[in-house]
């Protein structure tokens with residue numbers, strides 16, 4: 001079937017597809033309600049954003065009240081309480097060294113800002129030869145040109161290869177390769193032209209939910225920072241409780257110089273990006289000269305309604321019941337992993353906090369364009385579950401409010417699916 005009649009060009013989707021997009025008319029808790037009366041469990045928090053589920057009334061109320069009070073104001077030369085409240089809220093839960101917050105629109109723009117901060121950090125000090133970024137193989141940092149440039153070259157970016165700036169790619173620090181990767185990193189960081197090192201802490205999301213240890217990341221950050229290289233933690237996916245701690249960086253001893261936040265920031269209600277930095281970065285910008293300022297911004301930067309949504313989401317996140325739920329999900333995941341491991345087609349079961357992922361064997365290599373993905377999505381939709389695989393990688397990233405029964409329903413469907421597969 002084709003979508004020739006549709007005026008909408010959907011993201012990450014060929015224009016001609018087998019299935020029309022499902023029309024959703026309501027979101028309520030973990031459920032998405034379709035126009036034809038079905039209820040679908042959103043087991044991936046709609047691209048990992050809806051951490052408190054759909055239709056949260058506290059967030060909705062905060063949005064409504066803020067819209068009546070002040071819906072928007074230009075953010076250069078003006079400020080407002082929702083933004084001030086938000087940074088004060090986040091300051092309490094982010095690493096102590098965070099000293100400034102820069103607002104933008106989404107995950108990709110939070111990365112753009114981070115890259116600009118890191119490059120200009122050197123430029124403002126008259127250092128012009130720090131032009132390279134180190135990223136990790138398999139990385140995905142977004143879809144704008146800067147964020148694509150610092151991601152691994154992949155099917156997502158192939159048409160744009162000639163337009164992406166050069167980076168250094170570090171091998172993925174798998175368990176048995178950690179020492180090798182550290183040595184490779186030592187060499188890369190000795191080149192003298194490295195401005196920054198960017199990474200998705202502990203788990204690469206779009207790259208296939210690939211997990212690595214806090215110890216190896218701590219070593220890499222140590223090495224980078226000992227050579228003055230700016231470390232950028234892309235917490236767009238991992239932030240706000242996803243990995244078992246509030247931020248993935250909380251699993252480490254070292255802090256990054258710059259952090260990128262988005263997705264769970266507003267509980268999945270409104271688009272916002274935030275880039276934080278420490279005093280080291282700020283020092284390089286502290287000047288009244290325009291040429292030393294970060295000349296970046298968006299029309300909706302610091303939007304008050306979005307900030308109000310983020311503040312309401314923060315209150316829910318910080319409630320003890322939310323933390324309890326995250327712990328509960330993690331222990332259910334652990335019990336389920338034991339069952340999953342019994343199936344021959346399942347390999348590499350991995351868990352971090354509320355994320356559980358595994359690979360389906362026997363359909364070619366583990367990659368985003370693995371053909372089995374075409375089968376997985378409709379299979380689960382048919383069973384009333386939204387699971388959008390990354391190629392042959394099936395993962396769960398449920399809203400924290402998911403009940404035990406709802407999670408068991410998802411697990412049951414997954415066991416049925418793996419049971420029907422042959423290697």
Ligand SMILES: Cc1ncc(COP(=O)(O)O)c(C=O)c1O
Nearest residue numbers: 106107108140141142205236237
């Ligand atoms: C780790 C990471 N960084 C950046 C992005 C880009 O965020 P956005 O899609 O909001 O632009 C994503 C999106 O999936 C992501 O997972």
